[in-house]
Amino acid sequence: MDGCNDDLAWEHKRIEKSTKTMRVERQWLEDISASAQRVMKVPAVVLLFEGQRVGADEWILLPLEVAVRLLGLQKEEK
Numbered sequence: 001m002d003g004c005n006d007d008l009a010w011e012h013k014r015i016e017k018s019t020k021t022m023r024v025e026r027q028w029l030e031d032i033s034a035s036a037q038r039v040m041k042v043p044a045v046v047l048l049f050e051g052q053r054v055g056a057d058e059w060i061l062l063p064l065e066v067a068v069r070l071l072g073l074q075k076e077e078k
Helices: 026-038 064-071
Strands: 008-015 042-049 058-061
Touching: 008 026, 026 042
Parallel strands: 008 042
Antiparallel strands: 042 058
């Protein structure tokens, strides 16, 4: 865990400009979730793409349930 506030515990990942792809592994997300749960926070991942030319260079990954609640979205039925 790289940081936390009142609600979130986050892991911050920096992706070098030369990196063409970024893979997210289930175990990595499970580890971040476990770390956040230990401090009773919501897990989040912040991605920083170095040297991004178009669009945002920082992104955040949140569990869907959290995004639905925060953004007032409708969750699709499976």
